[in-house]
Amino acid sequence: MIYQGKQKIWSDYQKEIPSDHWFYARSCIRQSFFPGAEKYFMVICKDLLGKDIFENAHHTTCGGISYHSDTIPQETVMTIVARQFALMTEAGYKNFVCSCITSFGNYTEILETWREFPELEAKIRENLWKACRREFEKPEYVAHASDLVYKFRNDIAERAKFRLVNKETGEPLRVVEHIGCHYSKMFPHKGVGGAEYPCVLSGMAEAWGGQVIDYPERRHCCGFGFRQYLVKANRGYSLSNTHKKFESMEPYHPDLIITNCPGCPYFLDRWQYVISEMTGKTYGENGYGIPALTYEELAGLVLGYDPWDLGLQFHQVAIEPLLDKIGIEYDPAKKYLGLNEKEIMKPALPSVMKCC
Amino acid sequence: MNFGFSLSPSSAVNLDKIDLSLYHKMEEIEPDVRICIGCGSCSATCTGQPFSGMSLRKVILAIQRGRENEAREMLSGCMLCGKCTMVCPRGINTRHLILSMCRYWDGEDHGYNLMNEVEVKI
Numbered sequence: 001m002i003y004q005g006k007q008k009i010w011s012d013y014q015k016e017i018p019s020d021h022w023f024y025a026r027s028c029i030r031q032s033f034f035p036g037a038e039k040y041f042m043v044i045c046k047d048l049l050g051k052d053i054f055e056n057a058h059h060t061t062c063g064g065i066s067y068h069s070d071t072i073p074q075e076t077v078m079t080i081v082a083r084q085f086a087l088m089t090e091a092g093y094k095n096f097v098c099s100c101i102t103s104f105g106n107y108t109e110i111l112e113t114w115r116e117f118p119e120l121e122a123k124i125r126e127n128l129w130k131a132c133r134r135e136f137e138k139p140e141y142v143a144h145a146s147d148l149v150y151k152f153r154n155d156i157a158e159r160a161k162f163r164l165v166n167k168e169t170g171e172p173l174r175v176v177e178h179i180g181c182h183y184s185k186m187f188p189h190k191g192v193g194g195a196e197y198p199c200v201l202s203g204m205a206e207a208w209g210g211q212v213i214d215y216p217e218r219r220h221c222c223g224f225g226f227r228q229y230l231v232k233a234n235r236g237y238s239l240s241n242t243h244k245k246f247e248s249m250e251p252y253h254p255d256l257i258i259t260n261c262p263g264c265p266y267f268l269d270r271w272q273y274v275i276s277e278m279t280g281k282t283y284g285e286n287g288y289g290i291p292a293l294t295y296e297e298l299a300g301l302v303l304g305y306d307p308w309d310l311g312l313q314f315h316q317v318a319i320e321p322l323l324d325k326i327g328i329e330y331d332p333a334k335k336y337l338g339l340n341e342k343e344i345m346k347p348a349l350p351s352v353m354k355c356c
Numbered sequence: 357m358n359f360g361f362s363l364s365p366s367s368a369v370n371l372d373k374i375d376l377s378l379y380h381k382m383e384e385i386e387p388d389v390r391i392c393i394g395c396g397s398c399s400a401t402c403t404g405q406p407f408s409g410m411s412l413r414k415v416i417l418a419i420q421r422g423r424e425n426e427a428r429e430m431l432s433g434c435m436l437c438g439k440c441t442m443v444c445p446r447g448i449n450t451r452h453l454i455l456s457m458c459r460y461w462d463g464e465d466h467g468y469n470l471m472n473e474v475e476v477k478i
Contacts, residue, residue: 217368235361244366277357351357 013194017143017151022053023093024145025084027100028061030262030294036311037296038099041145044299048159049152053097056087062098064106064182068226074113078120079127081110086134096139097148101261104144105182108190111138142190144183146260146295150192150200153207161304163209166255167327172211173255176290177201178245178268180261181221201258204295208302210256217248223271224263242271246283246290253285256322257292268292273316276352287354289317301328308334320356332356374422381460382419386453391446392416398440398450408433412440412450415457431458 026038045051062084063077084107088096098104114121128134149156164173179198184191193199202212223241228234245268259265272289276282284290292315293301300310307328312319313335323330335356338344349355382389392413399411410433418427431454440450 232360235359236364239361240364240366243363244368247366248368274359275363278359278363 013192013197015143015147015190015192016141017147017192018095018141019151020051021093022051022095022097022143022148023088023091023139024053024055025059025062025096025098025103026055027098027103027262028065030099033262033266034294034297034311034314036300036309036314037294040300040305040310041099041149041296043305044156044296044303045148045152048303049155051148054091054093056091059084059087062100062103062106064100064102065226067106068102069230070227075120075124075127077106078110078113078124079131081107082124082128082136083132083134085138086128086132086136088139089135089137094137094140095143096141097143097145099145099262101144101180101182102263104142104190105186107139107142108187111142112187114138144200144260146183146200146204147192149295149299150203153204156299156303157207157209160208160302162302162326162328164205164256164298164302164326165209166325168325172209173325174213174253175202175205175210176215176218176249176252176254176257177205177212178222178257178259178261178264178292179219180259180264183260201260201295204298205258208298213249213252213254215249215252217245220245220248222259222261222264222267224261224267229263229267238267239271239274242267243275246272246275249290250283254290255325256298257290258295258298259292260295265292265294269316273350273353276350280352282353284317285321287352288321289353291315291317291319291322293319301326304328306330308337316350316355318354318356369421371421376420376422378422378424378427379419382416382453382457385456385460386449388446388448389416389453392448393446395445397443397445401439401443403437403439404433404435410434412454415454427457428461434458 030038042053045053060080060083063072063080066072067074067077085096096107098107125135128136164175165171166173179201183200184195184198188195191198191200205212221241222245223238225238225241229238257268259268269292272283282289297310297312301307307319307323307330320330336344336346394413394417396413399405399413402410402412404410410430415427415430434454436451436455438451444450
């Protein structure tokens with residue numbers, strides 16, 4: 001096929017992402033899982049790249065976590081989302097960016113539903129007015145925060161102090177990229193690369209010097225699955241999903257995992273500990289696990305921010321072997337020091353998986 | 357450590373690790389099995405299928421995936437009526453394939469044991 005033909009086909013898989021003026025909505029759970037991730041998204045976009053990204057302290061959860069757990073009806077979720085859009089409208093923005101993959105899927109699903117059923121949109125507008133006397137305009141663009149980092153990946157690479165390269169061997173680090181299910185599996189045309197060639201994370205990893213590895217269960221769910229985890233009786237499904245992925249990626253010896261969903265880094269991180277305690281098996285080198293990072297944390301690392309400011313001590317899997325590989329300096333004594341060098345609690349060490 | 361939930365074994369089939377010797381034996385017995393397109397005509401027409409779970413399409417797939425026990429269990433429900441041979445769009449002698457596989461498993465000395473079991477079931 002001629003080059004121009006390939007380019008034309010590939011252009012069908014692209015997503016239009018405005019480069020500036022965004023209203024940012026945080027995730028309801030990421031702040032407690034990996035609190036540095038969202039903070040450093042703002043630091044990178046606003047302070048480093050000088051973009052206009054606005055957030056409002058009055059925004060709430062999008063309701064997606066309850067919706068996918070079957071605990072609240074869809075009309076309630078829609079009204080919550082309508083309020084988020086009202087906050088965006090009041091702030092004078094037309095582009096909506098969210099931190100959470102499930103939120104992204106939720107906003108996209110609701111906008112598509114309103115397009116199909118305008119009478120439902122009218123009802124939600126009425127609900128919102130009755131509930132809090134607010135009105136809203138629908139966003140012109142909805143993006144996930146990883147779309148923006150993907151768009152800015154080369155700007156970040158230009159400013160990077162480190163590359164995803166093993167400093168001893170000079171070889172690129174082997175990166176597993178894991179995209180959240182609600183990113184492009186529900187509405188393929190809303191994601192970069194669609195459902196067939198999703199490249200939002202692989203694009204970042206390659207721009208920053210890494211080598212993305214392809215393995216059989218690459219597109220398998222991380223295992224969170226909402227009720228698979230939230231209902232304890234089902235939790236074995238969640239664990240078995242994650243175990244399947246690790247068994248599949250193990251022969252390729254990944255150095256790290258990059259994710260763009262709140263649940264994925266959490267479960268790909270924490271379940272490694274549970275698997276090691278249940279089976280005695282670890283998947284990293286020398287008895288360690290494979291670090292599972294969010295894309296903001298990885299961007300922060302290559303840009304040279306302090307690993308402990310990025311919140312990497314909140315990961316179950318030790319991050320130090322990865323930092324040593326890249327050549328990032330860190331102070332082990334400061335790992336568990338919080339603001340103003342106040343001592344925060346140290347976790348107990350696992351019995352099987354090595355942690356620093 | 358007991359977390360209150362357990363790990364289920366994966367049903368994934370790693371084609372690099374499974375034992376394909378049985379499949380190769382099947383190819384030796386009936387080389388035409390290589391041209392099977394898995395259309396399922398044999399299973400659709402099988403008289404025993406609704407009662408015994410016999411499905412030649414699944415048997416071939418199970419053997420290709422190294423799942424011998426699964427294949428043996430299904431084949432024990434075959435009555436050797438030969439309808440599958442008549443409908444196979446690729447012209448595979450499926451009846452010969454099934455009979456030969458049963459003989460291979462049971463050994464020539466006990467070649468009809470499995471068939472006797474089938475008769476008892478019927």
